[in-house]
Amino acid sequence: MKFDTPATTNPIDQMKVVGKPIPRIDGYLKVTGQAKYAYEWHDASTPYAYGYPVGASIARGRITSMDIAAAEKAPGVLAVVTTLAVGERKKGKFNTAKLFGGDEVQHYHQAIAVVVAETFEQARAAAALVKVDYAEEKGAFDLKEAMKTADKPADSQQPDTSVGDFDAAIGSAAITLDEAYSTPDQSHAMMEPHASIAAWNGDEVTVWTSSQMIDWWRADLATTLDIDKEKIHLMSPFIGGGFGGKLFLRSDAVLAVLGAQAAKRPVKVALPRPFMINNTTHRPATIQRIRIGAERDGKITAIAHESWSGDQPGGQLEAAVAQTRLLYAGANRMTAMRLATLNLPEGNAMRAPGEAPGLMALEIAMDEMAEKLGLDPIEFRILNDTQVDPEKPERPFSHRNLIGCLKLGAETFGWSNRGKPGARREGNWLIGQGVAVAFRNNMMLPSGARVRLDRQGIATVETDMTDIGTGSYTIIAQTAAEMLGLPMDRVAVQLGDSRFPVSAGSGGQFGANSSTSGVYAACVKLREAVAAKLGFNSDDVVFENGEVRSGNRSVPLTEAVGDEGLVGEDTMTWGDLTQTHQQSTFGAHFVEVGVDVATGESRVRRMLAVCAAGRILNPITARSQVIGAMTMGVGGALSEELAVDTRRGFFVNHDLAGYEVAVHADIPHQDVIFMDETDPMSSPMKAKGVGELGLCGVSAAIANAIYNASGVRVRHYPLTLDKLI
Numbered sequence: 001m002k003f004d005t006p007a008t009t010n011p012i013d014q015m016k017v018v019g020k021p022i023p024r025i026d027g028y029l030k031v032t033g034q035a036k037y038a039y040e041w042h043d044a045s046t047p048y049a050y051g052y053p054v055g056a057s058i059a060r061g062r063i064t065s066m067d068i069a070a071a072e073k074a075p076g077v078l079a080v081v082t083t084l085a086v087g088e089r090k091k092g093k094f095n096t097a098k099l100f101g102g103d104e105v106q107h108y109h110q111a112i113a114v115v116v117a118e119t120f121e122q123a124r125a126a127a128a129l130v131k132v133d134y135a136e137e138k139g140a141f142d143l144k145e146a147m148k149t150a151d152k153p154a155d156s157q158q159p160d161t162s163v164g165d166f167d168a169a170i171g172s173a174a175i176t177l178d179e180a181y182s183t184p185d186q187s188h189a190m191m192e193p194h195a196s197i198a199a200w201n202g203d204e205v206t207v208w209t210s211s212q213m214i215d216w217w218r219a220d221l222a223t224t225l226d227i228d229k230e231k232i233h234l235m236s237p238f239i240g241g242g243f244g245g246k247l248f249l250r251s252d253a254v255l256a257v258l259g260a261q262a263a264k265r266p267v268k269v270a271l272p273r274p275f276m277i278n279n280t281t282h283r284p285a286t287i288q289r290i291r292i293g294a295e296r297d298g299k300i301t302a303i304a305h306e307s308w309s310g311d312q313p314g315g316q317l318e319a320a321v322a323q324t325r326l327l328y329a330g331a332n333r334m335t336a337m338r339l340a341t342l343n344l345p346e347g348n349a350m351r352a353p354g355e356a357p358g359l360m361a362l363e364i365a366m367d368e369m370a371e372k373l374g375l376d377p378i379e380f381r382i383l384n385d386t387q388v389d390p391e392k393p394e395r396p397f398s399h400r401n402l403i404g405c406l407k408l409g410a411e412t413f414g415w416s417n418r419g420k421p422g423a424r425r426e427g428n429w430l431i432g433q434g435v436a437v438a439f440r441n442n443m444m445l446p447s448g449a450r451v452r453l454d455r456q457g458i459a460t461v462e463t464d465m466t467d468i469g470t471g472s473y474t475i476i477a478q479t480a481a482e483m484l485g486l487p488m489d490r491v492a493v494q495l496g497d498s499r500f501p502v503s504a505g506s507g508g509q510f511g512a513n514s515s516t517s518g519v520y521a522a523c524v525k526l527r528e529a530v531a532a533k534l535g536f537n538s539d540d541v542v543f544e545n546g547e548v549r550s551g552n553r554s555v556p557l558t559e560a561v562g563d564e565g566l567v568g569e570d571t572m573t574w575g576d577l578t579q580t581h582q583q584s585t586f587g588a589h590f591v592e593v594g595v596d597v598a599t600g601e602s603r604v605r606r607m608l609a610v611c612a613a614g615r616i617l618n619p620i621t622a623r624s625q626v627i628g629a630m631t632m633g634v635g636g637a638l639s640e641e642l643a644v645d646t647r648r649g650f651f652v653n654h655d656l657a658g659y660e661v662a663v664h665a666d667i668p669h670q671d672v673i674f675m676d677e678t679d680p681m682s683s684p685m686k687a688k689g690v691g692e693l694g695l696c697g698v699s700a701a702i703a704n705a706i707y708n709a710s711g712v713r714v715r716h717y718p719l720t721l722d723k724l725i
């Protein structure tokens with residue numbers, strides 16, 4: 001099914017199941033420990049062996065020799081596979097740095113060997129015996145230095161945009177701002193590490209892994225190891241957090257497959273926590289410059305956003321200017337992004353890439369600009385709202401209720417109690433409030449599903465969609481239940497298996513809307529099959545209460561499908577509605593903080609998010625997504641930072657003691673309000689992404705609240721106490 005005209009009324013609009021606050025159907029499995037994560041597939045009759053990775057101890061250069069004699073002789077060791085022995089390998093489509101193979105070292109802790117032994121402890125002990133000699137080369141590790149020679153990326157990433165005459169407009173603007181901001185390297189720091197089990201059977205291999213994107217991994221694993229894709233069976237039904245770090249194939253899967261081949265045993269490989277930070281991807285640091293010019297009445301006439309980030313040669317920009325192209329009106333505008341070559345570990349997508357770090361800067365700049373203009377920050381934003389793409393005024397937003405979010409949020413949060421900077425004090429705490437806009441684009445990816453309806457009246461949905469803790473199982477079941485007129489307990493959902501139709505996967509907040517649309521399409525096919533079998537006119541057929549009706553005829557579904565049951569399978573694809581209409585999601589984040597007057601310590605006291613993201617498929621799972629994202633925003637504002645050793649070229653704080661994510665004690669009461677809306681341009685579900693929206697803007701709202709509390713404007717994240725005193 002191709003979605004290329006705005007959705008009209010369809011069975012989802014009944015909202016008997018979709019839109020209801022149904023607890024996660026996989027919740028019981030998770031809280032009772034029965035949900036099997038990648039490393040936990042285990043049956044007593046299988047002689048699993050354990051692989052432990054060895055990482056490069058230089059950041060750039062070549063391996064001249066590897067001595068594995070001692071490791072091979074160590075107790076329990078079954079095999080040692082080295083990068084030199086396997087030789088050069090192709091890179092997968094989605095990896096910038098290579099994962100394994102050959103003598104070149106591109107970054108610190110690049111995997112260079114896997115030691116396989118009877119037990120995990122034996123593998124770990126033997127891995128420490130591998131001796132490696134390198135010819136080390138000088139690398140670039142400091143973004144501030146490397147940005148001087150930064151350039152446009154070679155490929156099709158769009159680095160520059162320009163509309164009107166920015167230079168002239170900023171030159172003649174009554175009020176102007178020109179400031180620099182920075183965001184540090186950050187790590188996904190998901191709970192479950194990258195982990196895989198590989199088991200060969202003849203020339204076929206089954207890999208249980210932790211992947212957001214089954215088909216991308218499968219294809220890249222095939223390329224990297226030169227295996228026929230059809231010979232790889234990938235399983236990832238449960239994932240303990242991904243945050244973008246599991247979008248792309250990682251070394252654990254490669255090492256498990258090679259280790260299992262060498263040891264002739266099924267092999268488990270989990271990346272040790274200290275290994276993950278430098279072996280896998282991270283969110284690259286940015287240095288951003290924002291210039292805004294406005295008339296005295298507050299109307300923006302000029303806006304420019306430039307961003308510098310670094311990556312391995314041939315790598316990715318951190319698209320930090322993305323939101324600035326679309327968020328506020330202004331006739332004269334420009335954006336530019338430059339990529340510096342860095343020999344740090346590969347940078348890539350993390351927790352709303354682009355908009356999340358971009359809004360960390362833009363929404364402080366907007367707060368600063370409002371102050372210069374003597375306007376309330378909410379008033380200033382409302383004044384510069386736009387209902388059309390500011391770069392292409394003939395292109396409207398499909399639906400945009402940012403103003404509604406700001407107004408409802410202000411009223412709910414008690415924004416009118418906000419005082420002047422430094423004016424409100426309770427004991428040792430200076431109290432402040434901050435606001436920032438949330439913005440994240442609404443992407444769609446093709447998504448397939450198969451739905452079987454059996455003689456018992458059970459519908460089983462199969463798709464390779466993943467659930468990274470987001471609630472995919474539940475919203476997919478709700479979709480099928482609504483479409484087929486079944487209660488939730490008559491629907492089973494199977495995910496994360498490469499034998500199922502290829503889905504959108506989980507990323508870029510496209511998963512929920514895309515994958516449920518794929519299930520919708522498959523259910524339409526199934527409904528047609530049922531109608532055809534009964535000789536019903538599929539236009540007036542109704543699926544309700546376990547029955548299928550047409551005119552005055554009514555047949556129980558169990559009878560309708562017959563002994564063999566019926567199957568519907570389809571893939572939702574997308575027409576050009578995203579070209580004719582800009583599809584984005586909007587929100588407003590409100591934060592109250594306390595800043596200790598003596599120590600400069602900041603504490604978040606209250607948070608509210610108001611989100612406008614189309615139809616909310618399940619208010620419980622959506623709320624959980626948003627409060628999780630808000631929590632990440634607290635980490636991003638106050639503590640999360642990978643410390644770069646600019647001499648040796650690695651991230652120093654490579655564990656969860658040194659890399660500080662927000663913990664329960666850091667998080668106050670959080671409120672989330674969803675605007676009651678649908679977006680018929682987005683899909684038959686009329687839903688949009690919402691998970692990443694919950695993060696976008698949060699850190700800036702905290703920075704603005706800290707300014708309001710203390711009078712200190714910090715433009716460089718994280719906002720640690722040393723920057724306040």
Ligand code: MOS
Nearest residue numbers: 244350351507508
């Ligand atoms: Mo997300 S960072 O696209 O998983």
